[in-house]
Each structure stands twice: as structure tokens, then as C-alpha cells.
Amino acid sequence: MKRFWESALLPWFFLFLGLLFSFLIAWKSALWIKETEQIRFQAASNHIASLIHKELDAHIQLIRSVAAFMNASDDVTREEWKQYALANHINEQFLGFRALGYAPLIQPYDRLKHEQAVREEGFAHYTVFQINASLHSPLFPVTYLEPLSEINEKAFGLDLASESVRKDALYQSLMRADATLSSKINLVQKYTTDHQSGFLLFFPLYQSREAPSSPQERLKDAKGIVYLAIDSKKMFEQLLQSNYILVDFEIYVGMAPLEQNLLYNSNPELIEPRLSDYASLEIYGKTWTIHFKAKNVLDMNNSHYFPWIQMLFSLLLFGLLSGLIYVLQRTRKKAYAIAEEKTKLLAKSESEIRSIFQTMQEGVMVLDDHSIVVECNLAAQEMLQVVKSDIVGNASNDTKWSTVHEDGSVFALEDHPSFKALNTGLPQNNVIMGIRREDGTLLWVQTNAQPIFSDDFDKITSVLVTFSDITAYRKSKYELEKYLQIIDTHVITSSTNLHGIILEVSEAFCKISGYTKEELIGKSHNIVRHPDIPSSLYKEMWATLKKGISWYGEIKNRRKDGSAYWMETIIEPRYNEEYSLVGYTAIRHDITDKKRVEELSITDRLTGLYNRLKLDELFAQYISIAKRHQTPLSIILLDIDKFKSVNDTYGHQVGDSLLQAIAKLLKVNVRLEDAVGRWGGEEFLILLPSSNMEAAHVLAEKLRGVIEAEDFAYVGSCTASFGVATYHLNDDETSMVARADKCLYLAKENGRNRVEVETHNGIV
Numbered sequence: 001m002k003r004f005w006e007s008a009l010l011p012w013f014f015l016f017l018g019l020l021f022s023f024l025i026a027w028k029s030a031l032w033i034k035e036t037e038q039i040r041f042q043a044a045s046n047h048i049a050s051l052i053h054k055e056l057d058a059h060i061q062l063i064r065s066v067a068a069f070m071n072a073s074d075d076v077t078r079e080e081w082k083q084y085a086l087a088n089h090i091n092e093q094f095l096g097f098r099a100l101g102y103a104p105l106i107q108p109y110d111r112l113k114h115e116q117a118v119r120e121e122g123f124a125h126y127t128v129f130q131i132n133a134s135l136h137s138p139l140f141p142v143t144y145l146e147p148l149s150e151i152n153e154k155a156f157g158l159d160l161a162s163e164s165v166r167k168d169a170l171y172q173s174l175m176r177a178d179a180t181l182s183s184k185i186n187l188v189q190k191y192t193t194d195h196q197s198g199f200l201l202f203f204p205l206y207q208s209r210e211a212p213s214s215p216q217e218r219l220k221d222a223k224g225i226v227y228l229a230i231d232s233k234k235m236f237e238q239l240l241q242s243n244y245i246l247v248d249f250e251i252y253v254g255m256a257p258l259e260q261n262l263l264y265n266s267n268p269e270l271i272e273p274r275l276s277d278y279a280s281l282e283i284y285g286k287t288w289t290i291h292f293k294a295k296n297v298l299d300m301n302n303s304h305y306f307p308w309i310q311m312l313f314s315l316l317l318f319g320l321l322s323g324l325i326y327v328l329q330r331t332r333k334k335a336y337a338i339a340e341e342k343t344k345l346l347a348k349s350e351s352e353i354r355s356i357f358q359t360m361q362e363g364v365m366v367l368d369d370h371s372i373v374v375e376c377n378l379a380a381q382e383m384l385q386v387v388k389s390d391i392v393g394n395a396s397n398d399t400k401w402s403t404v405h406e407d408g409s410v411f412a413l414e415d416h417p418s419f420k421a422l423n424t425g426l427p428q429n430n431v432i433m434g435i436r437r438e439d440g441t442l443l444w445v446q447t448n449a450q451p452i453f454s455d456d457f458d459k460i461t462s463v464l465v466t467f468s469d470i471t472a473y474r475k476s477k478y479e480l481e482k483y484l485q486i487i488d489t490h491v492i493t494s495s496t497n498l499h500g501i502i503l504e505v506s507e508a509f510c511k512i513s514g515y516t517k518e519e520l521i522g523k524s525h526n527i528v529r530h531p532d533i534p535s536s537l538y539k540e541m542w543a544t545l546k547k548g549i550s551w552y553g554e555i556k557n558r559r560k561d562g563s564a565y566w567m568e569t570i571i572e573p574r575y576n577e578e579y580s581l582v583g584y585t586a587i588r589h590d591i592t593d594k595k596r597v598e599e600l601s602i603t604d605r606l607t608g609l610y611n612r613l614k615l616d617e618l619f620a621q622y623i624s625i626a627k628r629h630q631t632p633l634s635i636i637l638l639d640i641d642k643f644k645s646v647n648d649t650y651g652h653q654v655g656d657s658l659l660q661a662i663a664k665l666l667k668v669n670v671r672l673e674d675a676v677g678r679w680g681g682e683e684f685l686i687l688l689p690s691s692n693m694e695a696a697h698v699l700a701e702k703l704r705g706v707i708e709a710e711d712f713a714y715v716g717s718c719t720a721s722f723g724v725a726t727y728h729l730n731d732d733e734t735s736m737v738a739r740a741d742k743c744l745y746l747a748k749e750n751g752r753n754r755v756e757v758e759t760h761n762g763i764v
Contacts, residue, residue, distance in 0.1 A: 018318020096235020130162030514560030610677030
């Protein structure tokens with residue numbers, strides 16, 4: 001009875017086993033790739049939606065600040081409007097920006113008066129024009145426009161209410177009392193190009209500055225409208241330039257993806273995507289439908305074919321194994337036949353073994369006990385690009401093929417693996433060698449040398465040398481190491497475990513933080529944490545990450561030397577092969593200069609306190625909160641006594657130093673939630689949210705005493721006068737400042753270095 005391993009069914013059994021295993025591997029791989037594609041597609045889609053929403057939020061912040069600027073004064077001049085736009089670098093910082101405009105509400109009977117007023121400002125040909133004329137409807141002509149460039153000048157004087165899409169969004173904004181997006185429009189410009197599809201962003205202005213409570217009252221109280229014109233193609237192309245995203249998308253205005261409402265298509269040529277999804281984005285009075293689409297979301301092209309390639313290789317492997325088993329069975333059978341047929345069958349068996357030797361994929365050479373090559377196979381000849389006669393009969397260290405180490409040094413005779421195996425009797429395994437071929441190219445091989453002993457193991461009769469071509473492997477390994485080095489040098493990255501302990505950091509991280517890798521690894525990111533960042537931000541970040549969701553935000557850090565820097569940070573969960581969460585990887589971008597520019601835009605250059613524009617913005621916010629929540633709000637207006645005499649006596653440089661010193665005293669003696677700014681000249685304004693009159697009076701007396709007690713450089717002693725006012729029903733910024741200013745004037749009249757406090761009907 002035959003044993004199982006001698007059975008003719010054994011190769012077929014292994015072939016069947018390989019077929020089953022191959023299909024299983026292919027099925028699991030296809031399943032994994034499909035799931036991975038879907039996860040990455042959804043993550044990329046969410047990322048795109050987040051980028052769009054974030055960029056629109058930035059534009060909303062801009063239009064709100066513009067509205068606050070317009071409300072800060074009853075008569076904003078055209079030059080002030082232009083300087084405001086230039087100071088905020090709107091054209092460079094806001095993606096897709098085409099124009100910033102202001103359109104006042106003009107009644108039809110005031111049209112000629114309005115046109116004449118603008119012409120007197122230097123625009124001799126200014127005329128209000130309409131797309132669809134209407135004789136009785138209010139006009140909203142574009143009066144202020146930045147940049148008033150050649151491409152935008154055609155929109156100067158356009159009645160925004162004369163075209164249905166603009167009119168609908170304009171009136172919706174007035175009734176909502178909030179920022180409102182328009183539907184898709186064709187931008188008005190001097191030259192017609194394929195870049196005119198876009199949309200407008202409106203924000204209403206009212207005569208009373210604060211929006212009335214009902215939509216009807218808001219329409220009656222309307223003063224005008226400020227708006228942003230945005231080129232949709234330019235905006236979204238710029239938005240995605242710095243983001244490596246394999247998902248394309250289409251944006252439609254409305255609930256349905258209708259062709260006439262198509263706002264942007266990142267890849268019009270992708271008509272039949274493999275992956276597709278729709279999402280609705282409700283934003284500022286409009287609904288956008290986003291169609292996400294992709295052919296591939298993995299970095300590997302045609303990744304869905306990989307399972308079938310795996311199955312093919314697995315089948316080949318098991319086929320080879322089955323064939324090998326079959327050959328071994330045949331060889332065993334022939335060995336018995338050789339024993340019976342003696343010399344004849346032995347020769348036949350030797351011929352078959354030689355055939356196997358010649359068809360091996362590894363290069364094989366046999367050396368005698370003098371290191372002379374006596375045999376080689378076809379693979380060796382192909383690798384060395386020589387014929388058999390050029391190899392057999394030559395020494396293994398022949399100068400025809402010089403060999404080098406990985407560092408480029410030449411192999412000495414005693415270092416050759418065949419020489420070592422011949423002289424030590426020990427196998428030499430996995431030796432890396434570079435062989436210089438006749439055409440000058442370098443072949444890299446991994447070599448093994450096995451000594452072959454005589455029958456009595458008395459001496460070594462020959463050495464069997466095998467080698468495999470690893471040239472392509474070394475090249476890919478070198479390229480990978482080079483790319484990793486580039487990333488390490490230039491990309492600020494770090495990896496942590498689930499508890500936030502740093503496992504790896506890049507050289508770029510070390511360079512910007514001032515710490516070495518040894519100082520960072522094993523520590524948490526608290527080592528660079530800045531005390532200005534509240535703990536609530538980190539709690540929100542960890543809550544997001546523990547759900548397996550990516551986190552994005554801006555964080556202020558502290559270097560080893562104590563200096564601060566700002567990072568734009570993306571933290572991604574990291575998974576192992578079983579898709580279990582094992583840690584987190586963070587990629588950061590230095591935005592310190594950007595944050596510095598933002599800080600300068602709201603800061604008084606001399607004192608470092610808030611400037612007048614920022615104070616106006618905060619004042620409006622605090623009054624709105626006081627009205628809505630019925631909470632107290634007080635202000636302190638102070639003026640340096642006899643400041644003109646300081647400038648006249650000591651010069652303006654000493655005067656500037658005095659202003660800086662008093663600004664520092666004010667800043668360190670108020671609460672964190674209080675806002676201190678330079679109101680103008682030698683006047684300062686302090687906004688005190690959640691502070692009643694008594695608390696404001698106490699603080700004013702404290703500040704008066706601090707200033708009086710200070711010994712200032714050059715000047716010596718100095719005093720200040722204070723006026724205090726608090727919020728009452730129906731108050732606005734103008735009325736509160738007027739009462740505080742009246743108190744300040746009384747303090748000056750009563751001898752200076754005093755605090756005067758108002759009552760609702762008078763002054764105490």
C-alpha cells in the first residue's frame with residue numbers, strides 16, 4: 001500500500017489547496033481594498049466639505065468686519081474704504097476674491113442727486129445702470145468698489161436690485177439681518193472670459209446700526225448693503241492647490257444637482273466615477289449640494305486589480321510547489337529505477353538534475369578547491385552578461401568582474417565568501433556584493449557560499465556559490481530612504497501612542513521647537529505647550545481623536561528658549577494591520593508670521609494695545625451681549641493730564657515713551673476679559689464686560705492711584721483724569737462714550753487727577 005506522500009494525488013491536493021487559499025486571499029484583499037477606499041473616500045469628502053466651509057467662514061468674517069467698519073462712522077469716505085481694503089490685504093488673503101463693494105439704498109427720486117454726488121468725487125462718467133429697468137423700486141447702485149481695477153470697473157454703478165438672483169439674495173440678507181449667499185451668477189467684468197461664474201456674499205447695513213426685530217422693520221430701516229464678489233472656479237482651485245486630495249467634486253446651488261445650477265466642477269472629464277456620494281451644505285441662507293466623485297482614492301493606481309494579481313501569484317506559487325512535489329515524486333521513482341538499471345538510469349537522472357540546475361532562477365557557480373569555476377548555470381550567465389566560456393576555467397576573483405562592498409571599497413581576496421568558505425569550512429550567508437560587468441554597469445547580488453566536503457569529511461573538495469539579483473531592490477530602498485530624509489528635514493511631524501507619549505519626531509520638529517529628539521521622545525506634547533492656550537481646546541481635541549476622527553486646528557506652542565510660535569495642525573489616528581487604533585500622527589505647518597500679521601491689524605503700533613477699529617468691534621459685541629442677556633457693561637475713558645506740555649517740554653519721543661508706560665500700567669492692572677485700547681492721542685478707553693458702575697468706579701480709582709504713584713522716566717510724576725459710564729436700556733456706543741467724555745471733561749474742570757462717574761440722568 002502506497003504512503004500518502006507517495007501518492008500521485010499529492011500534487012493535485014496541493015494544487016487544490018493553493019486554489020482555495022488563493023481565492024480566499026483575493027476575496028479578503030478585495031474586501032479590504034473596498035472598505036479602505038470607502039473610508040478614505042468618505043474622509044476626503046468630509047475634508048473637502050470642511051475646507052469649503054472654513055474658507056466661506058473666513059469670507060463671512062471679512063464681510064462682517066467690513067460691515068462693522070461701515071457702522072463705525074456715519075460718513076466713511078471713499079479713501080477710508082480703499083485704505084481699509086488695502087490694510088486687510090483682501091486680494092491676497094481671501095481665495096477667489098474678485099471685488100468688495102458697498103451699495104447704499106437710493107430711492108428713485110434721489111437717483112440724479114446720488115449720481116451728481118459721485119461725479120463730484122471725481123467720477124465724471126458715473127451713472128446708475130440697470131440690467132432689467134424698474135422705475136419705482138429702490139436702487140442699490142455699487143458706489144464703493146475695491147479694487148476699482150480695469151476688470152471690475154464695469155460693475156461700478158450697477159443696480160444690484162435690477163437682476164433677479166442678486167435682488168433675491170440682497171433682500172433675503174436684509175430680512176435675515178445676517179450674511180447671505182446668492183445663487184450662481186455671471187460676474188460683471190470688463191472682459192468676457194471663461195472665469196466669470198461665481199456668487200455674491202451680502203451683509204446688510206441699517207440706519208439704526210442694530211437690526212430691527214422684524215423683517216418688515218428691517219426693510220424699512222435698510223441703509224445699504226456690503227458684498228463680496230467671488231470667482232467660484234478661482235476660489236476652489238486655489239483652495240485645493242495645497243491639499244493632496246484624490247477625490248473630485250461638483251458643487252450645485254440648491255437641493256438638486258441640476259446642470260444650470262453647477263457652480264464648480266473640479267474634474268469635468270470624470271463622467272463615470274467608481275465612487276460617488278452626495279452631501280448637502282446649509283450655509284448662510286443657501287443650500288449647496290456637493291457631488292463627490294473619484295476613480296481611485298488610494299495612492300496605488302488600479303488597486304482593485306491587486307487581489308487578482310495576488311491570486312495569480314499565489315496560484316503560481318502553489319502550482320510551482322505542486323510541480324516541485326511532482327518532480328520530487330518523479331525523481332524518487334527514477335532513483336529506484338536508477339538503482340535497478342545501474343549506470344544507464346544514473347546517467348539519465350544526472351541529466352534531469354542538470355536540467356533543474358540550469359533552470360534555477362538564482363545564479364549558481366561551482367568552484368574547485370583552488371577557487372576555479374568549474375560550472376555555472378544560465379541564470380549566472382544572464383546576470384553577469386557573459387557566456388559560459390568566459391566564466392568556467394577562471395578564478396572567482398578574476399579582474400573581469402571586480403567586486404565592491406556597499407561602501408564602494410573593493411573586495412579583498414580574503415573577504416570573498418567563496419574564499420572564506422574554502423579556507424574556514426563555514427558557510428557564508430547573505431553577503432552583499434557589487435559586481436562590475438564588462439559594460440560598466442554594477443550588478444548588486446546577495447551571495448551564499450556553501451563548502452562541499454569529501455565523503456570522509458576530511459577535506460573540502462569544492463564550493464557551491466549561489467547569488468540573487470537585488471539591484472532593483474537596492475535602488476527602491478535608496479529612493480525610499482531619500483524621500484524619508486526629505487520628509488524628516490522639511491515636514492514638521494510627530495507620532496505618539498494612545499496616551500500622547502511621543503514615539504517619533506522629525507528633524508523639522510526639533511528645529512522649530514529647539515529640542516533634540518532625545519529630549520522629546522518619551523515625553524508628551526506638554527513640553528511645548530504654551531500657557532495661553534486654554535485646556536478646553538485640548539479636551540475637545542482628545543474627545544475628537546478618541547472617536548477615531550481627524551482633528552484640525554491652530555495651536556500656539558513654546559520653544560525651549562521660551563519664545564512662542566503658531567502651528568496649523570492636523571492630527572490623524574494611526575491603525576495597525578488589524579485596523580486597531582494604536583496612536584496618532586500629527587503634521588504641522590508654521591503660521592507664526594500669519595498670526596503676527598493678524599495681531600498687527602488690531603493693535604495700536606505705538607502702545608501695543610487694541611487700536612480704534614478693534615475697540616469699535618469689541619464695543620459693538622459687548623453692547624449686543626448686554627442687550628441680549630441683560631448683563632452689566634461699563635466703560636472708562638481716561639486722558640493724560642497736561643500731556644501737551646510734556647511734548648512741548650521734553651519732545652515727542654518722551655511723550656511716546658510716556659504713552660507706552662501708561663499703556664503697560666493699564667494692561668497689567670485690568671482683568672483678562674477687559675479690553676484696553678488707545679482711543680486717540682493721549683486718550684485710552686477700557687471696556688468692562690459684566691461690570692457695574694460700582695466695580696468700574698473702584699477700578700478707575702485704582703488706576704488713577706497707580707499712575708499717580710509711578711515715577712516715569714524723564715517726566716517724573718504724571719496724573720490722569722477719568723470718566724466712567726455704564727450701560728442703560730437703548731444705549732449704543734455713541735451715547736455711552738458721550739457720557740463718559742462728559743465725565744472726563746468735568747474731571748478736568750474740577751482740577752484733574754480725578755474720577756467722575758455718571759448717573760443715568762446726570763453726573764455724580
